[in-house]
Each structure stands twice: as structure tokens, then as C-alpha cells.
Amino acid sequence: MHIAPRRVTFSTAGALLAAILCGPALAQGEDGTVTFVQSVEPAGLDPTVGAPVAAGEVTWQNVFEGLVAIDRDGEIVPQLATEWEISDDGLTYTFTLRDDVTFQNGEAFDAETAKFTLDRILAEDSVSGQKALYDEIESVEAPDATTLVLTLSAPSSDLLYWLGFPAAVMVEPVSTPTNQTEPVGTGPFRVTDWRQGDRVIMERWDEYWGEAPALERIVARFISDPQAQAAAIRSGQVDVISLFGAPELFGQFAEDDAFETHVGAGEMEVVAGMNSEREPFDDARVRRALMQAIDRNAVVEAVKSGYGTPIGSHFSPASPAYVDLTDVAPYDPEAAKALLEEAGLGGGFEFTFKVPNRPYAQRSAEIMQAYFAQIGVTANIVNSDFPAAWIQDVFQDTNYDMTIIGHAEPLDIDIYNRDPYYFNYHSDAFATAMDEIANAGSVEDREAAYGEAQRILAEDLPALFIYSEPKLGIWKAGLEGVWENAPVPSNDMTDVRWSE
Amino acid sequence: MTRTARIATRMASILAILLGTSLVVFLLIEAAPGDPAEIILGMSAEPATVAALRAELGLDQPLMLRYLDWLVGLATGDLGTSYTYGIPVGDLIAQRLAVTLPLTVLATVMSVAIALPLGVFAAERPGGAVDWAAQLFAQVGIAVPNFWIGLLLILGVALGLGWLPTGGFAGWDAGIGAAISALILPAVALAIPQAAVLTRVTRAAVAEITAEDFVRTARAKGLGRRRALWRHTVPNALLPVVTMLGLQIPFLISGTVLVENVFTLPGIGTLAYNALAQRDLIVVQNVVLLFAAIVLVSNVVVDLLYAVLDPRLRART
Numbered sequence: 001m002h003i004a005p006r007r008v009t010f011s012t013a014g015a016l017l018a019a020i021l022c023g024p025a026l027a028q029g030e031d032g033t034v035t036f037v038q039s040v041e042p043a044g045l046d047p048t049v050g051a052p053v054a055a056g057e058v059t060w061q062n063v064f065e066g067l068v069a070i071d072r073d074g075e076i077v078p079q080l081a082t083e084w085e086i087s088d089d090g091l092t093y094t095f096t097l098r099d100d101v102t103f104q105n106g107e108a109f110d111a112e113t114a115k116f117t118l119d120r121i122l123a124e125d126s127v128s129g130q131k132a133l134y135d136e137i138e139s140v141e142a143p144d145a146t147t148l149v150l151t152l153s154a155p156s157s158d159l160l161y162w163l164g165f166p167a168a169v170m171v172e173p174v175s176t177p178t179n180q181t182e183p184v185g186t187g188p189f190r191v192t193d194w195r196q197g198d199r200v201i202m203e204r205w206d207e208y209w210g211e212a213p214a215l216e217r218i219v220a221r222f223i224s225d226p227q228a229q230a231a232a233i234r235s236g237q238v239d240v241i242s243l244f245g246a247p248e249l250f251g252q253f254a255e256d257d258a259f260e261t262h263v264g265a266g267e268m269e270v271v272a273g274m275n276s277e278r279e280p281f282d283d284a285r286v287r288r289a290l291m292q293a294i295d296r297n298a299v300v301e302a303v304k305s306g307y308g309t310p311i312g313s314h315f316s317p318a319s320p321a322y323v324d325l326t327d328v329a330p331y332d333p334e335a336a337k338a339l340l341e342e343a344g345l346g347g348g349f350e351f352t353f354k355v356p357n358r359p360y361a362q363r364s365a366e367i368m369q370a371y372f373a374q375i376g377v378t379a380n381i382v383n384s385d386f387p388a389a390w391i392q393d394v395f396q397d398t399n400y401d402m403t404i405i406g407h408a409e410p411l412d413i414d415i416y417n418r419d420p421y422y423f424n425y426h427s428d429a430f431a432t433a434m435d436e437i438a439n440a441g442s443v444e445d446r447e448a449a450y451g452e453a454q455r456i457l458a459e460d461l462p463a464l465f466i467y468s469e470p471k472l473g474i475w476k477a478g479l480e481g482v483w484e485n486a487p488v489p490s491n492d493m494t495d496v497r498w499s500e
Numbered sequence: 501m502t503r504t505a506r507i508a509t510r511m512a513s514i515l516a517i518l519l520g521t522s523l524v525v526f527l528l529i530e531a532a533p534g535d536p537a538e539i540i541l542g543m544s545a546e547p548a549t550v551a552a553l554r555a556e557l558g559l560d561q562p563l564m565l566r567y568l569d570w571l572v573g574l575a576t577g578d579l580g581t582s583y584t585y586g587i588p589v590g591d592l593i594a595q596r597l598a599v600t601l602p603l604t605v606l607a608t609v610m611s612v613a614i615a616l617p618l619g620v621f622a623a624e625r626p627g628g629a630v631d632w633a634a635q636l637f638a639q640v641g642i643a644v645p646n647f648w649i650g651l652l653l654i655l656g657v658a659l660g661l662g663w664l665p666t667g668g669f670a671g672w673d674a675g676i677g678a679a680i681s682a683l684i685l686p687a688v689a690l691a692i693p694q695a696a697v698l699t700r701v702t703r704a705a706v707a708e709i710t711a712e713d714f715v716r717t718a719r720a721k722g723l724g725r726r727r728a729l730w731r732h733t734v735p736n737a738l739l740p741v742v743t744m745l746g747l748q749i750p751f752l753i754s755g756t757v758l759v760e761n762v763f764t765l766p767g768i769g770t771l772a773y774n775a776l777a778q779r780d781l782i783v784v785q786n787v788v789l790l791f792a793a794i795v796l797v798s799n800v801v802v803d804l805l806y807a808v809l810d811p812r813l814r815a816r817t
Binding site for chain 2: 041043044050053124125126127128129130131132133180181195196197198199221222223224225227228231232234235237385387388389391392393395396409412
């Protein structure tokens with residue numbers, strides 16, 4: 001799981017910018033370069049180390065590739081592996097690898113390299129932040145140059161999906177110590193310059209095994225403030241903002257012919273987690289009362305200018321397995337009061353609401369506070385510095401009653417089955433549902449099992465499920481091939497081109 | 501004491517203060533919540549992974565040992581390796597200073613270029629139109645924070661007129677012209693509050709010195725008004741102006757943090773801001789120490805400038 005880092009500064013001044021951001025866009029030399037905005041500069045450019053989200057958003061697919069990839073529709077597609085076979089018991093995966101692939105430092109890619117990559121994730125001293133996703137892999141064998149065999153300790157119907165993720169891209173052994181600053185991948189672009197704090201420049205690499213991309217150069221620009229992002233694209237300094245953080249400005253771009261906009265499905269769910277080990281949050285009736293006290297549509301309207309989808313469980317509407325469960329605990333203050341009464345808290349209660357200093361979290365929390373007040377519950381908002389203090393205090397030490405955060409990692413419903421995890425939630429029924437997902441033999445079974453898991457959470461409410469964040473994309477008119485949805489946190493530029 | 505001895509004593513005391521500062525900074529940053537390894541790895545990381553990274557970063561070493569390591573490194577010119585960027589902190593700071601130093605120099609030059617003439621002419625005709633304008637400028641300039649000025653400049657000059665970029669810095673490699681044009685607006689944003697303070701100080705100093713006996717004597721002996729101003733008044737008024745410039749340096753530093761953020765300039769201010777958010781402790785330590793050193797050294801420079809400007813002080817320093 002990854003929690004969305006939204007580093008936003010000086011947004012108080014945003015209203016002013018919003019008022020004037022209607023100026024004309026400057027002409028842009030439509031050459032072979034595309035510059036995209038990324039709000040968080042990654043710690044390093046190697047997505048296999050650390051938390052891969054920000055690194056992956058720069059280099060996944062552009063520089064690094066995996067055995068398989070996730071395409072723009074969220075489907076698993078072959079990449080460095082051309083095909084694979086899964087044994088009937090779901091415990092053996094046999095991949096056939098391409099034999100015409102070289103890394104950008106001239107070394108060949110083969111099954112040994114693939115084995116090295118996966119062993120490195122699984123190693124004792126691994127520094128992969130996503131190691132847990134690959135835990136079921138028991139051993140990796142490379143019987144010949146183009147065959148890779150994975151043996152699992154237990155079935156894992158999601159394993160292929162995770163192998164398509166930035167955390168599992170193929171790396172070349174010699175280059176691993178320097179991949180953070182000078183990445184070496186098998187992808188169509190090569191990093192030529194990283195000006196820390198400002199941009200990463202990637203040039204087209206001519207030895208690429210696949211089809212050459214149309215663009216000669218792609219540039220990732222690091223601009224954290226959404227107002228500054230808007231200013232940069234208005235003034236022609238950047239071409240693409242794939243995840244725009246200021247919905248209140250989005251409408252202006254939508255009405256402007258100089259830009260294309262798209263409200264895509266995102267993967268981030270904003271949820272108000274509760275500490276299920278603390279009173280009165282250990283009582284499901286109380287959690288449900290708090291959920292029914294909130295009008296999620298109003299929150300989306302106020303926080304996201306209406307862009308966003310209210311959710312009833314921890315799942316993204318972008319997923320094919322999504323079930324709309326918002327009517328399980330709908331907005332109904334009277335029902336909420338009755339539930340509190342039933343739980344012996346008819347007179348209401350008071351609690352501490354630890355809110356990270358991120359605009360979406362703070363705005364949401366303030367609105368929720370007002371809704372709680374309507375049923376006699378007092379939420380005392382306390383600011384928590386994100387990420388540093390929040391991770392320590394709320395996430396690690398679980399020293400909180402309620403908090404609110406956006407969970408950005410796709411398909412991360414299993415966090416409610418982790419022990420320890422900051423919700424302190426334990427449910428045998430949910431654990432069983434997660435087992436069913438892992439053992440699912442078919443796509444239908446898997447989706448049904450995911451549906452069941454969503455339903456359990458919607459009833460039990462270890463967190464208040466508020467909304468799913470949309471992926472607001474803005475790019476210059478005339479650009480083709482930009483991903484409209486974001487099944488994986490990425491800025492895949494390999495199919496992007498300027499139209500004729 | 502000879503002059504050299506005085507300077508040596510002064511330098512020794514600066515070193516002692518820096519040593520003390522380094523300890524305080526180190527302990528404060530250590531005490532702040534947030535584990536760098538956890539922040540780097542994100543929240544799906546397993547405890548064993550976090551432990552492995554802590555070991556790799558050297559965070560599992562005892563506190564005092566890490567402090568001493570840092571000091572020894574400082575003495576030998578090795579500032580350590582950034583946790584997040586994985587490159588030597590010295591290189592990182594040098595890269596960032598290549599943006600921040602020109603920015604602050606440009607801002608200081610601009611502020612002096614605005615404040616000196618404005619302050620002098622305001623004092624020359626108290627209550628006149630220039631005086632009135634200068635007072636208004638000083639009032640507004642002091643009241644309005646520099647990041648706000650930055651936002652206004654982005655709106656008006658960068659977006660409205662399209663004359664200059666809204667932010668970012670392509671690097672000096674991209675050409676002097678591009679680099680300077682990226683620095684102009686942030687420098688103006690930094691310069692205006694500084695110029696406002698300086699205007700007020702200049703005006704007050706010139707007004708005060710104009711009333712002094714030696715100026716009156718010079719005028720009585722037939723020196724023209726304008727010549728008396730430039731020969732006697734202004735040189736003497738520079739003393740408080742220089743003092744104020746020196747005192748402004750800490751404000752200038754904190755100003756760069758805000759202004760660089762507004763203009764997304766990869767300077768030392770943004771580095772400090774982001775390193776703190778990411779708990780890149782080793783970077784924060786070094787940058788804060790650098791800030792402290794700049795403030796201390798600038799105080800010494802101001803003292804030395806006094807001696808140049810006012811011969812009477814030479815005997816004392």
C-alpha cells in the first residue's frame with residue numbers, strides 16, 4: 001500500500017490564481033519532446049527499491065520493463081515474457097522469455113537476469129518496499145536462457161498482476177548499485193540527465209527491442225503545487241499533467257480548446273480509518289452511525305468540485321471487480337442517532353481526529369466534523385505533519401482514534417487483513433474472503449471473491465469509506481496516446497505522439 | 501591585539517558556535533518524529549525491509565557515533581550521502597547553491613538599487629511626492645510576504661504578459677539567458693520586502709545625518725546642497741544601511757525557501773524544505789549548519805565593512 005503524497009504549498013493563494021488562470025496558452029514548438037508533470041520527485045529512479053510509486057511514475061515502461069506489463073485498460077499483457085503457463089494447482093508458473101532483449105548498458109537479458117531480479121526482491125536484506133506482494137514465491141529457477149519457473153508456496157491469483165508492477169521490473173545485475181541515479185533498463189527511453197529538484201530527461205534509445213516510440217525525448221518536471229502546475233501548462237512549459245491536484249481549476253481547462261481534459265478512473269480511495277481497538281470504535285454500530293452521519297456526495301462536491309466517486313467499500317470503481325456499496329450505510333442522520341442510542345451513546349461522544357496536513361484530507365475532515373456534530377458527536381481535529389509525523393504517530397504507533405488518508409496503491413484491499421496494520425481490524429470472515437481470492441481458479445471466481453470482500457468491509461466499516469479520487473488529466477491539444485486512466489501509477493509515454 | 505589576532509579569535513569563536521549549533525541541530529532533527537527508512541519505503545514495507553534499509557543508511561548506529569561520524573566527515577570535506585537522492589550531500593548542496601547564490605545576489609543588488617535612490621530622494625524632500633511614494637512602498641513591501649509577491653508576479657508577468665517563465669530552472673547548461681530569465685521574477689519577489697526595509701532605513705539615516713553639525717558646517721562654508729548630500733550625508737548614512745543588509749540575511753534565507761517553492765526553483769531552500777518533509781536527515785543537518793555559517797560569517801563581514809566605512813571604528817575593531 002502506498003499513501004498518496006500530495007505535497008501542496010501555499011494553496012491559500014490558489015483562489016487568486018484560479019481567478020486569473022484564463023490567460024492564453026503560449027505557442028509550443030511541437031517537436032519530438034513531451035514534458036510531463038510529476039508532483040512528487042522520486043527518491044531515486046529505481047522502482048525496485050523503496051516505495052516505487054514516484055520512481056515508477058517517471059521510469060516505469062519508459063525506462064524499465066517487466067516480464068509482463070499492465071496496459072492502459074488495466075489488463076495484463078506480455079512484455080519481456082512472451083507467454084506463460086500456470087499449473088493446475090496454481091503453484092508453478094513457467095514463463096517463456098524474449099531472446100532479443102538487451103539492457104541499455106549492452107548486457108543481454110535472459111532467464112538468469114530475471115531470476116536475479118526476483119531473488120533480489122525476495123532476499124533477506126531486500127529493500128523492496130513491495131516485497132509482501134511477492135511473498136508466495138518460494139523459488140525461482142532458470143533451466144535455460146529463455147525459460148523461467150516460479151514455484152509458489154500457496155496459490156496467488158494476483159501474482160501475475162503484481163509481476164506487471166513497477167516494483168518487479170527487470171534489472172541488470174551490474175547496474176543495480178547505481179540504478180537509483182543512473183538507471184539501466186530495457187525500455188525505449190534512456191535517462192540522460194537528472195537535475196535533482198527540477199527534472200529528469202530521457203532520450204529515445206535506438207537499440208530498443210520493440211517498436212521505437214514516436215518521441216525523441218521525454219522530460220519529467222517536478223512541480224508539487226497544483227497552482228504552479230496549472231501555470232506551467234498555461235505558459236507552455238509543460239505538455240501533460242496526468243494527475244492534476246486542483247479540481248477547482250479543472251473546469252477552466254475543460255472549456256479551453258487549447259487543452260484536452262479527461263476525468264479518468266483513479267486508484268486512490270480516501271478513507272477515514274478508525275482504531276478498532278479503542279472505545280467506542282470497537283463497536284461496529286458506532287462506526288456505522290458515523291458512516292450514516294456523512295453525506296459523501298456533499299464531501300466530494302466540496303473537496304473535489306464534484307469530481308470523484310463516493311464509495312461504500314475499499315475498492316476503486318476503475319476495477320472490473322468493483323461493486324457499488326454506497327447504499328449499505330447511506331446518509332441518514334436519524335438512523336445514525338438511533339444506532340448511537342442502541343450502542344449506549346445517545347448523548348454523543350468526543351474523539352480526536354488526526355488529520356494529515358494535505359488539503360483533501362483537511363477539507364474532508366472539516367466537513368465530516370460538521371456532519372458528526374449533527375448527531376451529537378464531537379470530532380476534535382488535530383493536524384499531523386505528513387508523511388513524517390503521521391507515519392510515526394498514526395500508522396506505526398496506532399496512537400489515534402480516527403484519521404483520514406488516501407490509499408493510492410491499486411488493489412490494496414488486503415490491508416484490512418494485515419496484522420499489524422493501523423486499523424487494528426480483525427475479521428475471520430474477511431480473512432476467509434482473502435483466501436478465496438488467492439485460490440480463485442477463474443476470472444469470474446476471483447471477481448466474485450473480491451465482491452464478497454468488499455461487502456464484508458461495507459458492513460463492518462473498519463474505516464469510513466468516503467470517495468475514490470478521479471484521475472484528472474490535462475494535456476495540450478494535439479497530443480495523442482496519453483493514458484486517460486491510471487490502472488498503475490505511471491506516466492507511460494511510449495505511445496505518445498504529436499498529431500500531424 | 502593585532503588585527504590578525506583579532507580576526508583569528510573571531511574565527512575561533514565562529515567555529516565554536518558552529519560546533520554547538522551542529523550538536524543542537526543534530527539532536528533536534530533526531531528528536532523529530534519520522535524514520536527516514538520508513539518514509540523511503542512507504543507503508544507496505546515489512547519490518548525486516550525497514551531494518552535492512554536502516555542498516556544500509558547507517559541509521560542503526562548509536563546516536564553519538566553518528567554525530568561524530570558527521571563531524572569527522574565535515575572536517576574532511578565529506579558531508580555524507582543523501583538518503584533520498586543517493587548522491588553526495590556536498591554535490592547536492594553545490595548544485596543547489598548554483599541556483600540560490602545568483603538568486604540572492606541578484607535580489608540584494610535589486611533591493612539596494614531600489615532602496616538607496618528612493619530613500620535618499622525621499623529624505624531630501626520630506627513630505628514631497630517621492631517621499632510619499634517611498635513611504636507607501638515601504639509600508640506595502642514590509643506587509644506583503646514575498647511568496648505572495650511571487651504569485652502576483654507569476655500571474656501578471658509570466659502568465660499575463662508571457663514575458664518570463666512561471667517557474668522551474670533548466671540549469672546553467674541550458675544557457676545564461678534562460679537561467680537568468682528564470683531567476684528574474686523570484687529575485688524581484690525576494691528583493692521587494694528587502695528593498696522596503698532598506699528604503700525606510702536609508703530615509704531615516706539620511707534625514708538624521710542631514711541635520712548633523714558637520715553637514716550644516718559644510719553647507720555654511722558654501723558647499724552646494726547636492727554636493728553636501730553625496731559627499732557627506734550619503735557616505736555616513738551607509739553605515740546603518742549596511743547593518744540592516746547584514747541583519748536581513750536570515751530573512752533572505754528564509755525568503756528563498758518560500759520563493760523557491762513558489763517558483764519551483766531547485767535551490768537550497770527547496771532542498772531544505774523537501775529534505776525536511778522526507779526526513780532526509782543528513783541533508784537537513786548540513787543545510788541548517790550551512791545557513792548558520794552564512795549568518796555568522798555575514799555578521800563578521802558587516803563588522804569589517806563598518807571599519808571600511810567609518811574610520812572612527814577602526815581603532816576599536
